[in-house]
Structure formats: C-alpha cells, structure tokens
Amino acid sequence: MTKTAAIIGGGVIGGGWLARFVLNGWDVRVFDPDPEAARKIDAVLANARRAFPMLYDTALPTEGNITFCDTIGDAVTGASWVQESVPERLDMKHAVYQEIAKSVVSAAIIGSSTSGFKPSELQDGMDCAAQLVVTHPFNPVYLLPLIELVPSAQNPTEIVDRAKTILTSLGLFPLHVRKEIDAHIADRFLEAVWREGLWLINDGIATTEEIDNAIRYGFGLRWAQMGLFETYRIAGGEAGMKHFIAQFGPCLKWPWTKLMDVPELTDELVDTIGAQSDDQADGKSIRELERLRDDNLVAMMRALKGQDSAAGALINTHEKSFRPTIDATQATPVVSANRIIPVDWTDYNGHMNESRYGQVFSDAADVMMSAVGADETYVANGHSFFTVDIHIQFIKETHAGDTISVQSQLLEAKGKKLRLHHRMLAADGTLLATGEQLLIHVSLETRRACEPQPELAENLATMAAAHAALPDPKQTRG
Amino acid sequence: MTKTAAIIGGGVIGGGWLARFVLNGWDVRVFDPDPEAARKIDAVLANARRAFPMLYDTALPTEGNITFCDTIGDAVTGASWVQESVPERLDMKHAVYQEIAKSVVSAAIIGSSTSGFKPSELQDGMDCAAQLVVTHPFNPVYLLPLIELVPSAQNPTEIVDRAKTILTSLGLFPLHVRKEIDAHIADRFLEAVWREGLWLINDGIATTEEIDNAIRYGFGLRWAQMGLFETYRIAGGEAGMKHFIAQFGPCLKWPWTKLMDVPELTDELVDTIGAQSDDQADGKSIRELERLRDDNLVAMMRALKGQDSAAGALINTHEKSFRPTIDATQATPVVSANRIIPVDWTDYNGHMNESRYGQVFSDAADVMMSAVGADETYVANGHSFFTVDIHIQFIKETHAGDTISVQSQLLEAKGKKLRLHHRMLAADGTLLATGEQLLIHVSLETRRACEPQPELAENLATMAAAHAALPDPKQTRG
Known part of the structure; x- marks a missing residue:
C-alpha cells in the first residue's frame, strides 16, 4: 500500500484531513478548483503544524509531500485513500465520484466527509460503490480523533476493516456506525442541540x-x-x-x-x-x-487553568481570593508553598513525578519574589529574575493528595545575584526534598543581567538581613 | 453575614453543595431524614476532599464544621444560605419551604437545586417567596462551576446580586437565567440529547x-x-x-x-x-x-493523556507506533528526546517554564533506562531507578512550538549508582540547558537501594564502555 492520499475539496475539513495525513508521513495529492484553495489549505496546515505535534511527547514521522493537481483524475492516481470533502449537495458528490471512479485503483478506499448523507445515497449509481464509505470527521480534524465510519450493505467487511486500520494509524478513532441513518450519530445530537439553541435565542x-x-x-x-x-x-x-x-x-x-x-x-x-x-x-x-471522572475533570480543568481559559480562568480568579500574603521582614523562613499534590503531577502509581519537585521550587521562588516586590506589575514593567541554576536533592517520595509545604530562605542577595534555598516538607514535617537556586535579575527588553530597581533592592536587603540570623538550611535535615 | 449554610436534602447533589461550602470554609447544618444520610454525605465528601483542593495551587481556607440537625427549623436557624435539594416533587418542595419559612432569617437566600421547576412554581403560596431562587448545580457539584441562577419577578435585584456574590466566592459561576422556562437552559440541551439517545438505542x-x-x-x-x-x-x-x-x-x-x-x-x-x-x-x-481553541484542546487532551483516559489514551497508543528505538551499544550520545514544546509547558509569554527543563531530562533518563532494559516490564517486575539528585543549568530560553532534542551520556555506572549527563539542544544545535543526574537502583518492594539485575548490569556495562570514549560533556558548550 502506498502512503498516498488524495484530498478532493480543500476547505476547513479537507484541509484538516490533508494535515492529518501529511503530519503522519503520508504524501497528499489535492484537487480543489477554488483559486484560493492553496491559501486556505496553508492556513489550516499552519494551525495543524503548530498544534498537532504538541499532543505527542516524541517527534512525529517526517512530513509527507503535498502536490496540487488540476484534475480529480490526476489527484486520485496512485492514492490508497481518497477523501471527498466537497459541499453537501448530492448531485455534486455524485459527479465527483464519477470522476474518481475513472482513475482510482480498486484497492483504494474512498471516504466521504458528509455530515448528513447515508452511504447508500452516496453509492447510488456509482461504479465503485463497494470502495466508498462515509468517514465523517470533526473540526479541527487535525486534533479531534473521532471519525464516524459508516458503511452500507454494499461494502465488504475487508474494506471496513482496512479503513479502520488506516484511520487508527493516523491517530483517529473510527466509530463504526453499524446501521446507516441521516446525520449518523454525533450530528444528530449536534442538530438537536442546535435547534434547541435556536429556540432559546428566538424566545x-x-x-x-x-x-x-x-x-x-x-x-x-x-x-x-x-x-x-x-x-x-x-x-x-x-x-x-x-x-x-x-x-x-x-x-x-x-x-x-x-x-x-x-x-x-x-x-x-x-x-x-x-x-x-x-x-x-x-x-x-x-x-x-x-x-x-474526578481525576479526568481535575486534570482537564487544571489544563484550562494553565491556559487561563474557560473553567480554568474561574479557578484562577477564585484562587486569588484566598492566596496568603507573605511578610518579607520576618526572621523566619518564608512559607512559600502550602498545597495538595494534584493527580496531573503524578505517575500511574500516584507518586509525584521528579520534575514536579522542580515546579514546586520554581513556584516557591515566584512567591518569594512577589513578597519582595518582584511581582506581576514589576515583570510587566520590564524586569524579572531568571533562574540560571538549580540543584535538587530528592529525599522522600510523595503522592497525589498529599499536603506539602515549602520553607524558603534567602541565602544571598548581592546586586544582580540571588541565591535561594527551599525545603519541601510533608504535612508531618518530614523533609521531602531540597532545592538550591541561583537567580539573576534581568531586563526583559535586553534579556541581559542588570541591577534590581531601588525599591526591590531595598526589600531584598531587608529580607537578607532578617534571614542572615537563621541557621544554615543545608545543615538542617527533617 | 454568617458563613453558615443549611443543606436540606443530602443526596449526591445536596452532599456536593455541602462539600463546596465546607471546603470553602463555611459551617454547614444538614437536615435529611434518610437514616443513611450521614454515610452518603461522607462518601461524597471523601471524593470532594480528595479532588476539589487539587484544582488549586495553594491551600484552601480552613474547613468549616458540619452539624447534623433533627429538624428543618434547627438546620436553617442562623443560616445565610439555605440550599434545598429534595426530590423533584412540587408538593414535597412546598412542604419543605413552609418549614424553612418558619425559622429562616429574612436576610438569608434560599436556593433550590431543582432541574426542571420554574422559580414562580416553587414560590407559589410561599411566605418568603422573595428570598427563594433556583440555583441549579451540576454533578459533581464540588468540581463543576456552573450554577443556573433563576429568579422570578418576585425576587428583588438585591437578592439576585447577593446570590451571585456568594456563589462566586465559592468558586462557582452563577449563570443568570433572565427569563424562567421549564428545565432552565442546560437541562433543555441535556434532555434533548437524552431523548435523541433513547431513540438511537431503541432503533x-x-x-x-x-x-x-x-x-x-x-x-x-x-x-x-x-x-x-x-x-x-x-x-x-x-x-x-x-x-x-x-x-x-x-x-x-x-x-x-x-x-x-x-x-x-x-x-x-x-x-x-x-x-x-x-x-x-x-x-x-x-x-x-x-x-x-487549539491551545485549549491541546492542553485538555494532554491532561487526558497523563491520565491515559478517553482521547488521551488514544494519543498514547498512537505515539507508541512511531516512538524511535534506541541502540544502546553505539559510541555516540543517546538521542533521548526529540520533540515539540507544547502549550501546557509554557508561561503566558510562551516561554518554557523552568520546571519543564527538569521534565525533559527526567523523560530523557526514562528513555536511557528503557534502552538498557530497565523498561516497563523491568519496573513491573519490581525494580527501578530513583533520581536522588539533579543539577540543571539553564542557558537559553525556549518557546512553545520549538523543536528540541536531548543528547544523553552515561558518565558512570557502578553497582547501584548511575550518573547521567543530558544536553538539551535547539533545532539549530544551540545548547539550551544541561542536566546532571544521579540515580540509584532500587527494589520497589523495600524502596531501598539494591544491585541491578544481571542483564541490566551487563547492558549498562556495554553502554558505559561505549560512552567512555566520548568527550567529557561538561567541557562541551553549544
């Protein structure tokens, strides 16, 4: 089987199919009579090239090649998969299938992106009806895995099985719709909701x-x-x-x-x-x-929290209402974190991942910085601290749901240079990890080291004086 | 205003409300005639105590107290908020409101969890109708933020505004339904989808x-x-x-x-x-x-990937089909990572967060371990490596969408002890960061250090011999 797909119709849906194939290493041959087709496909492909690889924690296969073709016949020649995404008009689809039938190899699968037509309606009067199935995708096709795979009685099992194999190899989920019906399954729900929505607005x-x-x-x-x-x-x-x-x-x-x-x-x-x-x-x-359910909800809502979007933005606002304020003048280590280990920080055994210790210390440093005035406003005004070095010692494991806190101490604040020491503690006071961090004050414009602004320098000096009296944290265990 | 809420009816919904209030620092007084009520509430509260705090990156307010009451009157006494979540029978709800009216203070808000009734139907014949609004939540109430807040013409604006303030302070999103209708807004969609779903199964x-x-x-x-x-x-x-x-x-x-x-x-x-x-x-x-949309989808789908659930499980399976295999016998540093920086790894300026450098190195170590035979099966059989120490040097910034790779080198493999050095590189070869990691071989049963199994020890020796010829990575920059 060649890894070559023909894309017939290159709008948002056809372009999304194209991106799926190309980013999974397939070559693609496109036919779309729209003079704007290449520009529109480029726009979809740019989104897809940016987002799709981010789903994975390893590089994708090498991208396939894209060839624009002048005729349907040229596009489908040599293709193992032909994906039709032309407008939802039965006469137009039938005309396209007649052209495809002239040049397609008998081993190829022809998928239609139709939202509503039944495969038997599409196959009606077609020469290679046995090869045609509905493969209905969801926008954005380069991210959402669902494909409704709808065969009719005219399709042999072998075609359906091969379609499933190819779709799965593209990271898609072929949902085999066993009995054809107008609008398949998902769009019946979407249409019901759409109609109900129109009523609510109308009324x-x-x-x-x-x-x-x-x-x-x-x-x-x-x-x-x-x-x-x-x-x-x-x-x-x-x-x-x-x-x-x-x-x-x-x-x-x-x-x-x-x-x-x-x-x-x-x-x-x-x-x-x-x-x-x-x-x-x-x-x-x-x-x-x-x-x-709860683990999935927590993980997704925390993902949206990171984007400060939808339900996640609500959590960020709520959190601000009870975030403690820090007094930077006390001669005690700063309690720079006090929190629960969430499920998205742990491995399948519920242990906190190694890298999250670093996150706890990085967040603790942010709290310390805020306390001395290097807060959001300070950063917005063009200065910040960059971490140049961290040394973490992992002492004990910790788990999802455990409460941890961090005690942070300022070791040194000299000009541009800042050294912090963090101790991560379990609820019972057991030492879980330590982190020693070297930060440098930078201008966000030049991205280079520079002296802190006077007020920040003064606050750092106050904290340094207060912390100088504290015992050396590197000598303290447990 | 006292931070005291009365919970009338303690099923899954009432218990969820209770958890929301208690975990936000409110005291709660419960009435539920079911002899099993305390057990059922405990079950909901156990789920809520586990999941709700995980949404936040700082500790929640101190938990409120829970008091079980023998009568509705006792429960509502002194409450600023009364939440009714009894079964969906209008006569039962009216009887409950009559009891509430006898003891509730005039400043209290009475919220009904009804899925379907209009507030005017609930208020009909009620003594303190002006205080009663629909506040319809969604299960699990301790995680999902939506509350449909439906007043009628009988409710003064002041009541609606105060209800919004209190609901928001609980981390909820009050959706003000401006015109009452059967089943409010969300449940009209849910009911349409439910009915459509019943047809699909029926047919x-x-x-x-x-x-x-x-x-x-x-x-x-x-x-x-x-x-x-x-x-x-x-x-x-x-x-x-x-x-x-x-x-x-x-x-x-x-x-x-x-x-x-x-x-x-x-x-x-x-x-x-x-x-x-x-x-x-x-x-x-x-x-x-x-x-x-794409950033949100990527972040949520990656969150589900971490849980190996729903769409995330599909991505994990797909990824396995193109993950490269590593040859551990070559006298070259191991290419232990080759990937894109995803949007959930970056701050609001698109820079990769400090802690994700640690994640890249931790993932790279996993790849190295797999290459020498300390893979999933080895771990499943009871042995693994634990990181005891990591030292990261941050050299250059990197951004969402950037391609990075890691070259890893075995510095030392002596008995239980393993030292690795990682170099993170940009696509153009620029050095972004280095990590030096000390790992110890452990028994997962005793959680203590022990010698590697013979085959692993042999593979480590082979890799150590191959890597001994490589230049000292600590002398290599850029």
Whole structure:
C-alpha cells in the first residue's frame, strides 16, 4: 500500500484531513478548483503544524509531500485513500465520484466527509460503490480523533476493516456506525442541540454567550471525557442505570425540550440500556467510575487553568481570593508553598513525578519574589529574575493528595545575584526534598543581567538581613 | 453575614453543595431524614476532599464544621444560605419551604437545586417567596462551576446580586437565567440529547458506549472549553456567523434529529445571533479564536493523556507506533528526546517554564533506562531507578512550538549508582540547558537501594564502555 492520499475539496475539513495525513508521513495529492484553495489549505496546515505535534511527547514521522493537481483524475492516481470533502449537495458528490471512479485503483478506499448523507445515497449509481464509505470527521480534524465510519450493505467487511486500520494509524478513532441513518450519530445530537439553541435565542431566553457558558462550565466538561451514559451511570449510583432511567422516566413527557417525539420507555428498552451500560463499565464500580471522572475533570480543568481559559480562568480568579500574603521582614523562613499534590503531577502509581519537585521550587521562588516586590506589575514593567541554576536533592517520595509545604530562605542577595534555598516538607514535617537556586535579575527588553530597581533592592536587603540570623538550611535535615 | 449554610436534602447533589461550602470554609447544618444520610454525605465528601483542593495551587481556607440537625427549623436557624435539594416533587418542595419559612432569617437566600421547576412554581403560596431562587448545580457539584441562577419577578435585584456574590466566592459561576422556562437552559440541551439517545438505542443504531464515544472523542472536547456558538463561529470562518447559519439553514427541515419543531429562520433571528456572537467574541478574530481553541484542546487532551483516559489514551497508543528505538551499544550520545514544546509547558509569554527543563531530562533518563532494559516490564517486575539528585543549568530560553532534542551520556555506572549527563539542544544545535543526574537502583518492594539485575548490569556495562570514549560533556558548550 502506498502512503498516498488524495484530498478532493480543500476547505476547513479537507484541509484538516490533508494535515492529518501529511503530519503522519503520508504524501497528499489535492484537487480543489477554488483559486484560493492553496491559501486556505496553508492556513489550516499552519494551525495543524503548530498544534498537532504538541499532543505527542516524541517527534512525529517526517512530513509527507503535498502536490496540487488540476484534475480529480490526476489527484486520485496512485492514492490508497481518497477523501471527498466537497459541499453537501448530492448531485455534486455524485459527479465527483464519477470522476474518481475513472482513475482510482480498486484497492483504494474512498471516504466521504458528509455530515448528513447515508452511504447508500452516496453509492447510488456509482461504479465503485463497494470502495466508498462515509468517514465523517470533526473540526479541527487535525486534533479531534473521532471519525464516524459508516458503511452500507454494499461494502465488504475487508474494506471496513482496512479503513479502520488506516484511520487508527493516523491517530483517529473510527466509530463504526453499524446501521446507516441521516446525520449518523454525533450530528444528530449536534442538530438537536442546535435547534434547541435556536429556540432559546428566538424566545429571548438566552444569548449565544449564555448558552455557551451553560455548556462549557457544566456538562461540556463531563462529556469531554465520559459522554452521556457513563455520566448518568454514575449519577444513578449504586442503585444502577435502570433505577436512574426509571426515576427520570416521567420527565420524558414534560416540556423540558422542544424534542417531544419520544420512544416508549418499555421494560425492554430499559433492560437494553442497563445491559449496554454494564458492558461499557467493564466491571468498574460506581466508586471507581467517580474516581476516574474526578481525576479526568481535575486534570482537564487544571489544563484550562494553565491556559487561563474557560473553567480554568474561574479557578484562577477564585484562587486569588484566598492566596496568603507573605511578610518579607520576618526572621523566619518564608512559607512559600502550602498545597495538595494534584493527580496531573503524578505517575500511574500516584507518586509525584521528579520534575514536579522542580515546579514546586520554581513556584516557591515566584512567591518569594512577589513578597519582595518582584511581582506581576514589576515583570510587566520590564524586569524579572531568571533562574540560571538549580540543584535538587530528592529525599522522600510523595503522592497525589498529599499536603506539602515549602520553607524558603534567602541565602544571598548581592546586586544582580540571588541565591535561594527551599525545603519541601510533608504535612508531618518530614523533609521531602531540597532545592538550591541561583537567580539573576534581568531586563526583559535586553534579556541581559542588570541591577534590581531601588525599591526591590531595598526589600531584598531587608529580607537578607532578617534571614542572615537563621541557621544554615543545608545543615538542617527533617 | 454568617458563613453558615443549611443543606436540606443530602443526596449526591445536596452532599456536593455541602462539600463546596465546607471546603470553602463555611459551617454547614444538614437536615435529611434518610437514616443513611450521614454515610452518603461522607462518601461524597471523601471524593470532594480528595479532588476539589487539587484544582488549586495553594491551600484552601480552613474547613468549616458540619452539624447534623433533627429538624428543618434547627438546620436553617442562623443560616445565610439555605440550599434545598429534595426530590423533584412540587408538593414535597412546598412542604419543605413552609418549614424553612418558619425559622429562616429574612436576610438569608434560599436556593433550590431543582432541574426542571420554574422559580414562580416553587414560590407559589410561599411566605418568603422573595428570598427563594433556583440555583441549579451540576454533578459533581464540588468540581463543576456552573450554577443556573433563576429568579422570578418576585425576587428583588438585591437578592439576585447577593446570590451571585456568594456563589462566586465559592468558586462557582452563577449563570443568570433572565427569563424562567421549564428545565432552565442546560437541562433543555441535556434532555434533548437524552431523548435523541433513547431513540438511537431503541432503533438499534448505537449502543450506550458507541454514543459516549461519539461524544467524548469529538464535540465533547470542543464543548468543554467553548460551547456551541463560539465553536460554530470559528467553523463559519472569515465569512462570519450569519454565513454559517445561512449555509446550514436548509438542514433545519431535514430529519437529522427527532427534534422537528424548529423556529422560522427569519432575517431578524439570524441578525440577533450574528450580533450576539460578535459581542461574545469581543473583538477576537477567527484566527485568534482558532488559536485559543487549539491551545485549549491541546492542553485538555494532554491532561487526558497523563491520565491515559478517553482521547488521551488514544494519543498514547498512537505515539507508541512511531516512538524511535534506541541502540544502546553505539559510541555516540543517546538521542533521548526529540520533540515539540507544547502549550501546557509554557508561561503566558510562551516561554518554557523552568520546571519543564527538569521534565525533559527526567523523560530523557526514562528513555536511557528503557534502552538498557530497565523498561516497563523491568519496573513491573519490581525494580527501578530513583533520581536522588539533579543539577540543571539553564542557558537559553525556549518557546512553545520549538523543536528540541536531548543528547544523553552515561558518565558512570557502578553497582547501584548511575550518573547521567543530558544536553538539551535547539533545532539549530544551540545548547539550551544541561542536566546532571544521579540515580540509584532500587527494589520497589523495600524502596531501598539494591544491585541491578544481571542483564541490566551487563547492558549498562556495554553502554558505559561505549560512552567512555566520548568527550567529557561538561567541557562541551553549544
């Protein structure tokens, strides 16, 4: 099999497919009659080249080559995969398939990005119908793994299996839709939500922003990691999924949505859902599922915290309301951290990763700097400290959920040079690690060392004088 | 205002509210006639105590006290906030409100967790109707920030404002629902999706697991950070939101969902949505929104990667297919890392955080260890290396999106002791940082130092011999 894909139609979706293939090392041949096609594809590819490799902790395969072709025939020649992403008009798609059929090799898979058409509608009257399946992606195609793979009765199993193998090799998740239906699976939900949203705006209940907030601060976070039914399985608790459905059965008749055409909640349907949910949980107890959900939510919300975006921005604001202030004039080590080890800092055994000790000390240094006036405003005004050297001694392991604190001491503050010593302690006072850090005061404009501003220099001198009386932290253990 | 809350009804939702209050330093008084209430609340509180503090990078306020009360009157006495979370039966809720009204102070806010009832239905015939609002939370209440705050015409502005202030102080996001409606906003979407899901199962199109995968590998990730309309604004591209709606207008008449009652897509409605979406974007271009979306997706998907769950588990599997293998017998430094700096490793200026240099070296050491046979299987069999000491020199800054590599050299392998030297290089070969690491071979059972297993010892000797011929890395710069 050649690693060559043909991209027919190069908009946001076609361009996203192109990026997936190219960044996974496939050569790509593109056909798009739009004179702006190359520019539009470049824009998508630039986003993809930036974001997609960031998902991985090792380099991707060498990028494939991109060739722009003047005809569909030229583009599909020699391709093992042909991806059609032309507008959602059946007549246009049929015309494109006729052209593809003339030049495509019989071993190639032809995937359609259609959001709504059933594969049998696409295959109707087509020469190589057995090769055509729906492979419906989600924007941005270069990041989101879902592909709805919808065959019809005309596709042999071999084609479906090969499509799954190729899609998986691109980092995608082929969801085999076993029975064709308008809009497949995901877009049926998207369309229902879209229609409900239009009503809410039409009736003046909510704005677009209010609706988005209702989604992203609540169930959107749940759905990003578990979806609908696994979430409700947890809500049902030990009583189980069938109990949950029975409890919410009566609501089906209430006007809680404009979707008022509902299936009869027969014993058979309830049994089916209960059994499918049991299979899906694969023996995990409600308590285990709760733990998994919470760990995923914590990790994702902390990821958004790092971006200061969506739910993460809310956490940052809330945190400011109870962050302690530090008195830099006391003759005691500064308590520069007091916190819990979160699940995104630990390995699969729950031990804190080695590098997070460094993060704890780096955060502790930030707190020390803030305390003497090298805070956000100081940095915004063009000066900061850069760490040039750190020496960490790992003394004891620590785990997710453990409370730790850090005691920091100023060892030396001479001109541009600053030396700090940090001691990381368990809740019972056990010494977990030490860090000795050398920092240099810099101008953020020149990126070079320079003297601290007068007020900062004065505060550093005050702290240095106070800390000079303290015992040498390097002699202190435990 | 006292920081005392009354929790009326202590199930999963009431228990979640209780945890939110207590972990934010409020005292809580609980009433729940269920003899199992204390046990159930303890279970929720145990989850909350574990997960909620992990969202923050500093310690939370001191926990409040919990008092179990025998009557509603006793529970609400002295409370500034009363949260009702009893079953969804209007008669039961009215009876509870009558009890609350007898003892509640007039300054207290009474919040109802109802999923479906309008506040005016709840207030009907109530003595202190002006104090009662809907405050509808989302499970798990101790993690998800959304609260739908729904007042009626009977609530003075002052009550609504105070409710917002208190909810925000708990780390929650009060979404003010300006016009009451059955099921508020979020649950209208949840109910539409639930009904659509029941049809898909009823008609044998998809199983619960297939539906969950259709959500969590695709639009669920988008919705966790942007919701519906901002996502579609991006999909509309430079042509804008109105163009997007016009394009998808015809689909509203197609059977893409069972929700077939749709509003007329008048010019007025399209204009309203376009204008609301413009307000929401707040001047950000499509390119900026794409960047924001991609950064959030990368950060969340990497968070799930760390948990080896949902979309993150797919990335881990894919990555294994192209991870390079290392030949440990060559007389060259080992290329122990080759990667891109992801956005979750950088500060708000896009510089890689100090602690991530340590992570790069720690990951590089893992690659070195794997190359000599101390791989996952070796660790699973009960032995590993622990880092006892690392010394990092920071030489140059590096940024999100930059490609870096690490060259690692074995300095010493003597019995239990192993010394490694790592050089982190930019794509052009510039030296960015060095790390010298001391590791000790340990038994994972005793957590104490011990000799490496024979095969590993032999491989280490081979690598040590090969690396002995290399120049001293500490003399090499750039």
